[in-house]
Amino acid sequence: MGFTEKREFLVNSSWESFKQNLPGYSVLFYTIILEKAPAAKGMFSFLKNMPExxxxxxxxxxxxxxxxxxxxxAVQLRATGEVVLGYTKVGAIHIQRGVVDPHFVVVKEALLKTIKEASGDNWSEELNTAWEIAYDELAISIKKAVKLGMIYC
Structure with a gap:
């Protein structure tokens, strides 16, 4: 079926809701990550020396x-049917930080919970699915970038 125009719209509109309270939703996002994976704190330079x-x-x-x-x-999926990063700075950073598959699962869960909170009454399973698909495709592309980076390093 592909990534539909409606899915792209759902991601874009909830993105705007997220940005309306960037400070609060950013704290929520990282709080959820660290609740699920406390050891991940060391992977984020801006969290290393924070007690909370x-x-x-x-x-x-x-x-x-x-x-x-x-x-x-989401935009790229709608336009081309795939997400392509190639070997980029994103891949290099993920190699450097030691990001592995379970980390992607934790971030996905935190992202979806944060979007649910940011969306409020506009949240729906369809909105959740749109973000989930976009995140999964991005994660696949980042993992490919990591593999390419390991080849070139």
Missing amino acids: VKDSPQLQAHAEKVFQMVRDA
Whole structure:
């Protein structure tokens, strides 16, 4: 069936809801990640020296970047049917940080819970599915970038 126009719309509109409270949703996103995987704290330079997750410009910037990448993946899926990164800085950073498959699962869960919170009354299974598909395709592309990076390193 492909990534439909409606799915792209759902991702875009909920992205806007996320951005309306970027500080709060960024804290929520990383709180969920660290509840599920406390050891992941060391993977984020802006969290290493924080006793607890709290708002900071770095935290907001990184959360916004993650959600923007998923939004961009949705747009790319709708336009081309796939998400292509190739070997990029994203791949290099994931290699450097030691990101493995279980990390992607934790981030996906945190992302979906955060979008559910940000969407409020607009949340639906269809919206959840749109974000899930876009995230899964982005994760596949990042994993390919990591493999390419390992070849070129």
